[in-house]
Amino acid sequence: MAVAWSEKASSMEALSLSLSPPMSPPVILTQDELKKIAAYKAVEFVESGMVLGLGTGSTAKHAVDRIGELLCQGKLNNIIGIPTSKKTQEQAISLGIPLSDLDSHPTIDLAIDGADEVDPHLNLVKGRGGSLLREKMVEGACKKFVCIVDESKLVKYLGGSGLALPIEVVPFCWNFTANKLQNLFRDSGCVAKLRNDCKGEPFLTDNGNYIVDLYLKEDIGDLQVASDSILRIAGVVEHGMFLDMATTVIVAGELGITIKNKQ
Numbered sequence: 001m002a003v004a005w006s007e008k009a010s011s012m013e014a015l016s017l018s019l020s021p022p023m024s025p026p027v028i029l030t031q032d033e034l035k036k037i038a039a040y041k042a043v044e045f046v047e048s049g050m051v052l053g054l055g056t057g058s059t060a061k062h063a064v065d066r067i068g069e070l071l072c073q074g075k076l077n078n079i080i081g082i083p084t085s086k087k088t089q090e091q092a093i094s095l096g097i098p099l100s101d102l103d104s105h106p107t108i109d110l111a112i113d114g115a116d117e118v119d120p121h122l123n124l125v126k127g128r129g130g131s132l133l134r135e136k137m138v139e140g141a142c143k144k145f146v147c148i149v150d151e152s153k154l155v156k157y158l159g160g161s162g163l164a165l166p167i168e169v170v171p172f173c174w175n176f177t178a179n180k181l182q183n184l185f186r187d188s189g190c191v192a193k194l195r196n197d198c199k200g201e202p203f204l205t206d207n208g209n210y211i212v213d214l215y216l217k218e219d220i221g222d223l224q225v226a227s228d229s230i231l232r233i234a235g236v237v238e239h240g241m242f243l244d245m246a247t248t249v250i251v252a253g254e255l256g257i258t259i260k261n262k263q
C-alpha cells in the first residue's frame with residue numbers, strides 16, 4: 001500500500017512538518033526526517049497495555065522517543081518495553097518507559113525496529129549498530145514485528161547495498177571463525193573483516209562479543225541455506241539476516257509512505 005505525502009496528513013501532523021499545498025514543488029525531506037516519519041507511523045500501531053519490543057538505531061530511536069512522548073501525554077498507558085540494547089534501555093529509562101525483559105515477558109505484542117537492508121520478500125539485514133543478537137531474540141518473540149526504514153534501505157537482494165552483513169562471534173580465536181565465514185561465501189567474493197571501534201580496538205557488543213562484517217560481491221542465493229551454514233560454524237553466536245521475521249515494513253520515501261505486509 002503506497003500513501004502519498006499529500007494524503008498522509010496524520011503522520012505529517014504528528015511531526016509538525018508543514019506540507020506544501022497541492023501543485024507546489026515537492027517537499028525535500030532529509031534521511032532523518034524520513035526515518036522519523038516511518039517511526040511515527042509505526043507507533044500508530046501501539047495500543048495501551050502492550051508489551052513492546054524497543055529497537056535500536058537511529059530510526060528506532062524516533063519510535064522510542066514518540067512512545068515516551070505519548071506516555072507522558074497520557075495518550076498511552078500500561079506499556080512495558082523490552083529493550084534490544086543497553087543504549088535503548090538508557091533511552092527508555094530517560095523517557096520514563098517502564099521496562100522488563102524476555103524472562104518475565106516471553107511473549108511480546110509488538111516490536112518496532114529499523115534495518116540496514118530490506119529485500120523484496122521483507123527479509124532484513126540488521127546489526128550494523130552491533131545489536132543483532134538481542135534484536136533477534138526480542139523480535140523472534142513478537143506477535144508482530146514492524147520494521148521501519150527510509151527508502152535507501154531497499155535492496156534487490158541481501159548484501160546488495162555493498163555494506164556489511166554483520167556476524168556476532170565469540171572473541172576466542174575470532175580470526176579462525178572469520179576465515180571460516182569468508183571461505184563459506186568465497187564463490188560470492190566474500191571478504192570478512194573484524195569490526196573495530198573508534199579507538200581501533202575490536203568493537204564489543206552488549207554481550208561482550210565481536211562482530212565480523214561480511215562484504216559480499218554477489219547474491220548469496222538461498223538465504224535459509226546460508227543462515228544454516230553460518231550458524232553451524234563453531235564460534236558464531238548469531239548473524240544479522242532476519243529471515244521471514246518482519247510482519248510489516250514501513251518505508252518512508254520522497255513520494256510518501258509504503259506499507260508492505262508479509263503475505
Ligand SMILES: O=C[C@H](O)[C@H](O)[C@H](O)COP(=O)(O)O
Nearest residue numbers: 057058059114127129130131
Ligand atoms: O544493530 C543495529 C540495528 O540492527 C539497527 O536497527 C540497524 O542497524 C538500523 O539502524 P539505523 O536505523 O540507524 O539505520
